[in-house]
Amino acid sequence: MPLSRLNPEQLQAAKAPFGHNLIIASAGTGKTSTIVGRIGYLLSQGVNPEEILLLTFTNKAAAEMVERVAGYFSRDVAKRIEAGTFHAVSYRWLKKLKRPIILKQPGELKTLFRSIYEKRQFHHIGAEAQPLSANFLHDVYSLYQNATLEDFSEWLPKRHEGQEPFIDIYLDIVREFEETKKEFGFVNFNDLLILMRDEAKRTKLPFKEVLIDEYQDTNELQGSLIDAMDPPSLFCVGDYDQSIYAFNGANIHIIGSFTKKFLDARVFTLTKNYRSTAPILSLANRVIEYNERIYPKQLEVVRQGSRQMPKLLIFDNLLQQYETIAQMIRRSTTPHPQIAVIFRNNASADGIEAMLREQNIPCKRKGGRSFFDAKEVKAALDIATLMANPKDMMAFIHIFEYAKGIGSATAKELFEGLVALGEGSMLQGIFRPKAMTNPFKARTTNYQLGLFDHPTQIGSVSRFAHLGFDEQFIAHPILKHPALNSDGVRFIHDFFKLAASLKQKKQPQAIVRSILSSTTYGYIIEQLAIKRATLKNGEVDELKKEEAMERIKRKGVLLIQLASAYNTLEKFINAMVLGGGELSEGEGVNLLTVHASKGLEFDEVYVIDLMDGRFPNRKLASQAGLIEEERRLFYVAVTRAKNLLYLSYAKYDSFKDITFFPSQFLYEAALLKKDQTYEKLKTLC
DNA sequence: TTACTTTGAGTTTTT
DNA sequence: CTCAAAGTAA
Numbered sequence: 001m002p003l004s005r006l007n008p009e010q011l012q013a014a015k016a017p018f019g020h021n022l023i024i025a026s027a028g029t030g031k032t033s034t035i036v037g038r039i040g041y042l043l044s045q046g047v048n049p050e051e052i053l054l055l056t057f058t059n060k061a062a063a064e065m066v067e068r069v070a071g072y073f074s075r076d077v078a079k080r081i082e083a084g085t086f087h088a089v090s091y092r093w094l095k096k097l098k099r100p101i102i103l104k105q106p107g108e109l110k111t112l113f114r115s116i117y118e119k120r121q122f123h124h125i126g127a128e129a130q131p132l133s134a135n136f137l138h139d140v141y142s143l144y145q146n147a148t149l150e151d152f153s154e155w156l157p158k159r160h161e162g163q164e165p166f167i168d169i170y171l172d173i174v175r176e177f178e179e180t181k182k183e184f185g186f187v188n189f190n191d192l193l194i195l196m197r198d199e200a201k202r203t204k205l206p207f208k209e210v211l212i213d214e215y216q217d218t219n220e221l222q223g224s225l226i227d228a229m230d231p232p233s234l235f236c237v238g239d240y241d242q243s244i245y246a247f248n249g250a251n252i253h254i255i256g257s258f259t260k261k262f263l264d265a266r267v268f269t270l271t272k273n274y275r276s277t278a279p280i281l282s283l284a285n286r287v288i289e290y291n292e293r294i295y296p297k298q299l300e301v302v303r304q305g306s307r308q309m310p311k312l313l314i315f316d317n318l319l320q321q322y323e324t325i326a327q328m329i330r331r332s333t334t335p336h337p338q339i340a341v342i343f344r345n346n347a348s349a350d351g352i353e354a355m356l357r358e359q360n361i362p363c364k365r366k367g368g369r370s371f372f373d374a375k376e377v378k379a380a381l382d383i384a385t386l387m388a389n390p391k392d393m394m395a396f397i398h399i400f401e402y403a404k405g406i407g408s409a410t411a412k413e414l415f416e417g418l419v420a421l422g423e424g425s426m427l428q429g430i431f432r433p434k435a436m437t438n439p440f441k442a443r444t445t446n447y448q449l450g451l452f453d454h455p456t457q458i459g460s461v462s463r464f465a466h467l468g469f470d471e472q473f474i475a476h477p478i479l480k481h482p483a484l485n486s487d488g489v490r491f492i493h494d495f496f497k498l499a500a501s502l503k504q505k506k507q508p509q510a511i512v513r514s515i516l517s518s519t520t521y522g523y524i525i526e527q528l529a530i531k532r533a534t535l536k537n538g539e540v541d542e543l544k545k546e547e548a549m550e551r552i553k554r555k556g557v558l559l560i561q562l563a564s565a566y567n568t569l570e571k572f573i574n575a576m577v578l579g580g581g582e583l584s585e586g587e588g589v590n591l592l593t594v595h596a597s598k599g600l601e602f603d604e605v606y607v608i609d610l611m612d613g614r615f616p617n618r619k620l621a622s623q624a625g626l627i628e629e630e631r632r633l634f635y636v637a638v639t640r641a642k643n644l645l646y647l648s649y650a651k652y653d654s655f656k657d658i659t660f661f662p663s664q665f666l667y668e669a670a671l672l673k674k675d676q677t678y679e680k681l682k683t684l685c
Numbered sequence: 686t687t688a689c690t691t692t693g694a695g696t697t698t699t700t
Numbered sequence: 701c702t703c704a705a706a707g708t709a710a
Contacts, residue, residue, distance in 0.1 A: 058700080087700050106700085135704095189700050247698060345697060407687045483686075578700075595698045617697060633698085 002040035002072045006033060013268035014038045018209065018233040020262035022255070026239050026299055027284070027639035028275025028601070035211055036068045038235055039081065042209060043073060049080035051208040053231070057217060059084050059579045061599055065213075082207070086222050087189050088578045090196035097199060101187045102389050103577050105372065109181065109188045112394070113138040116176050120169050129162030131169075141174055145190045146219045146249030184391065193221050200228035209233035214598070216240055219249035234262075240295060241288050244595060244633050246626070256294050272300050275601050277307045280638065280645050287668045288635045291628045310638070312671040313648035314662075318351065318609075321650040325606055326355035329589055332604060334644070336362065340590040340602040342637045344615035348608060349591050362588030366596050372576065376552045379524045380559060381576060383515045387502050388569045390426040402524045403491035410483045413440060414492075417478050427503070429478070430496050439477050464489045494519040508563040508572035516556045525552045594633045597640050605641035607634075610649040611660035612681050634665045647671060 006014055010030055013023045014037035025031035035054070042052055056062040062083040070078035082089060094101055117134035132140060140156065148155050153171060157164045181187065187195065210231040212218065215238030218226075226234070236258065243252045259265045273281055278301045285299065315321040329339055341352050349365060356363045371377060379402070382395040389395075393415050400411035415426065417439035422429025465474055467486055473493055484492075498518045505511050515521050529552060533545035566572035590602065609615060616630035638645060647669070649662050667678040 085700060192700090245699075248700080347696065405687070409686060593698065619697090 002033070002037045002068070003044075006030070006037050007272060009268065009270055009272065010034045010037060013270065014041050016235070016266055016268065020258070020265045021233075021235050021268065022215070022258045022265055023235070023237040023268045023270065024239060024295055025237050025270040026273065026297065027242065027636070028273040028281075029270035029299075030272070030274055031213070031237055031239075031270065032065060032068070032599075034270065035213060035235075035237060036065055036072075038211060039065075039069050040072055043077065047208050049077050050082065051206055052081045053089065053205075053207040053210045053229075054081060054083040055086055055089060055210065055212045056083070057085065057214040057598065059088055061213060062088075085578070086225065087192050090192040090225075091574060091578060093199065093205075094192065094195055099195065099199075100185045101191075101195070102185045102392060103192070103574050104186050104188060104394070105378075105577055106188060107373075108394055109186060110135065110138050112180060112186070113141075113173075113177050116180065117173050120173060122166065122169065125165050125169075129165075131166045132160065132163065137170060137173070141170075142188075142190060143247075143249055145194070146221045147251070148220050148249075149224060184393070186394075190221065193225050197221075197225045197228045200225065200230075205229050205231070207231045209235055211235040211237070213237055214242075216243035216252060216255045217245040217248075217250040218254050219245070220251055220254075221249065223251070223254050241291070241297070241632055242598065242636050244598065244629060244636055246629050252294075269295070271298055272302050274302050275642050276639060277301070277303055277643060279307050279309045280641050280643075283310050283645070283669050283671075284635050284638045286670060287631060287638075287665055290668050291631055308644055310641075310645040310647060310669075310671070312666065313646055315648065315650040316652060318650040318653040318655070319355075321608065321648055322351040322355040325352065325608060325646075325648065326359050326361060328646070329356065329606075330359050330361055334604040336588040337364075337590070338603040339606075340592055340597065340600070340604070340640060341606045341608060342592050342594055342597050342640060343608050344594055344617060344633065345609070346593055348614075349593075352608065353591060356589060363591050364588055365591040366593075371555065371558070374555060375528055376525050377555055377559060380512065380515050380521060380556070381573065383498070383502075383521070384508070384511055384569060385573055386426075387499070387511065388573055396426070399495070399520075399524075400491070402527060404487035405483065405485040406488045406491070410481065410488075413483075414478060414481060417481065421477055427499065430499055431503075433477055435477075438480055440481055469493055491520070491523065494523070506568070508566045508569045509560060511569055512560050512563040516560070525549070528552065594637045598636060601640055601642055603642050604644040604646075605638070606646045606648065607637045608648050610647055610663040610666055612663055612684075613660065615663050616665070618684065631665065631668075634663075638669075 003011060003014060007030070010033060013021070013034055016038075023031075023034065025034065039052060039054070043049065054062060054065060056065070062085065066078045066081060066083050069081065082092075084092070091101075091103060114134040117137065122131040131137075140160065141152070144152055144155050152174065153167050156167060156170065163170075181191065207229065208231070210226065210229060210233070212226070212235070215236040217238075236255070238255050240252060240255060243250055243255070246252075259267060276284075281299060281301055285297065288297070313321070313324070315324065325341065329336075329341075332339065343349065343352075353363060353365060372381075379399065382398045385392055385395040386399065393412065396415045397408050397411040400406050400414060401408055406414070418426045418429030418433075420429070420439045421433035423434060464479060464484075464486060467474075467489060469489075473496065476496075478492065479489055498514070498520050501514055501518075502511055505514060529545045529548040530540055532548040533541045533543075535541055562576070563572050566575060590600075592600070612618065615634070616627060638647070647666065649666070650660065652659050661677055661681060662672055664678060664681040666672045667674050667681075672678070
């Protein structure tokens with residue numbers, strides 16, 4: 001029973017009565033054990049696993065907790081618990097309710113937003129300020145959805161000065177954006193939560209208790225979703241000092257006002273730290289004391305024995321820092337997976353990774369974003385997406401843009417042509433096209449003036465007869481498109497063949513394999529490799545091309561591996577969107593941003609690049625309240641360490657010729673003696 | 686409308 | 701340095 005392993009204060013929390021329970025769990029106090037214990041307690045009290053909802057910050061965290069529950073009970077019981085991120089759970093529920101939604105990669109819908117934005121004119125408005133750019137407006141809107149329940153027109157001018165004159169145009173863009181998404185069934189991450197909230201308002205969900213991990217990072221949208229679910233019992237676990245997602249609308253007010261919101265609230269505080277040694281903890285506490293306290297912090301160190309002091313490492317040069325740390329890691333007796341290098345900005349990762357590679361030290365880096373951003377991965381997933389959702393015009397366009405002579409405009413017309421030929425179904429349009437003289441009605445009226453009704457002229461089918469394709473294909477009405485050249489026709493032919501073979505398959509892995517070995521995909525990656533190997537003078541470096549091809553193939557292998565874990569194509573594709581960012585590549589030393597390190601622990605930790613401007617990020621910290629958030633980031637970083645903690649900074653970047661001052665947190669940690677530099681840094685916030 | 690060239694802007698963190 | 705936007709030729 002998981003409860004027997006808990007200490008008295010954890011046990012008290014785990015056995016809390018049903019109701020509104022808040023558990024303040026500082027770093028390393030056994031938060032996960034307490035949640036697992038709580039689930040165990042609920043199950044022992046006769047609550048069905050299906051009636052438990054566990055919301056976590058990452059899907060990995062959810063999987064780990066479910067795994068631990070499985071260890072105490074059975075896999076079958078654990079699997080029936082509804083667990084995952086807010087987004088993943090919402091997605092599953094909306095699917096269960098048969099809502100017609102297609103989850104798209106965030107960047108995709110941003111492109112859609114941009115195309116809607118570009119139809120608008122701004123210059124006729126005599127405003128002093130420049131309008132926000134399309135990308136920026138999209139991000140502002142997305143933050144708005146997460147951060148507040150106010151009207152956009154109220155919220156935006158408060159945050160962006162001088163933007164009132166544009167607000168009507170912005171509202172119109174947003175309206176069309178929402179309408180277009182609805183029309184295609186596309187949803188993004190925010191929509192999942194919003195739609196789920198609407199469902200929760202309409203119908204009572206079957207949960208007896210909702211457990212929320214990392215409650216301090218809940219934003220207004222997530223908060224309103226929980227309110228809408230209105231479960232009979234809440235079990236919220238968090239730590240004020242670890243709130244680091246303000247940029248995503250996280251609001252520490254939500255955890256701070258829990259007892260005001262629920263007058264019957266019970267608060268449990270876990271005070272015993274099992275993770276870190278005393279010197280590490282006291283360093284962390286010294287720094288976080290500089291933030292205003294909401295709850296008093298009274299951490300007790302449990303661990304005794306060897307107590308190595310945290311070490312400050314100072315370097316003259318940035319590269320020297322990376323090099324020396326790589327050497328220290330090489331000489332360390334700590335197993336590599338128990339070592340982490342933690343930094344504020346992803347930019348730090350490249351330097352340290354290169355140095356580790358040089359010394360043959362394997363390392364593991366969160367490769368999620370960059371992996372799925374790669375064009376070759378996108379192309380493969382777009383093809384797969386199209387098989388799962390044949391209505392996805394964006395995926396179709398992305399694929400067909402690779403064909404020579406076909407751009408986004410023609411690709412769109414081809415898609416619409418196929419849909420017309422298939423009487424609403426693109427796939428049917430490919431395989432069983434309706435007899436139709438010309439699927440491109442709109443075009444005939446204003447383009448090339450109907451020339452292509454004559455068999456030998458442009459747009460007629462017979463002009464491709466010499467390419468040697470079978471008669472049935474040559475007769476396909478889609479080939480009547482006047483803009484097509486023989487390259488385009490060949491591409492269409494190969495794609496049709498691929499689509500036919502994919503239609504036979506069900507297993508995602510088999511589908512991915514077919515895609516990767518297809519002529520269409522081969523053609524796409526050939527183009528990508530050539531582009532990457534093209535030198536400034538326009539020549540193609542064959543060696544470079546080979547290398548590019550090699551990298552592309554490696555990603556393909558990974559994609560096949562990823563696909564093996566799923567038994568339907570739809571599940572696979574959506575898991576890639578929902579959990580794609582969590583996937584990491586490689587084995588060995590962990591390279592992590594502070595944000596990514598949340599919830600993890602390591603024997604030996606290096607927090608690097610602790611320079612003013614980088615950490616804290618000066619551009620951000622100068623804004624009100626954000627130096628506190630940077631300080632919490634520092635707190636999260638150092639509290640990852642169990643035994644050994646190294647903090648490092650470099651005085652100079654010789655590549656960019658920048659001189660650095662040490663981070664103010666090093667002074668606050670009393671690793672540096674407060675001097676004029678510190679006084680100067682303080683004035684900057 | 687596409688394909689290619691040049692210019693220019695930007696580099697925080699994530700589901 | 702990378703990548704997107706803008707410009708330009710066909």
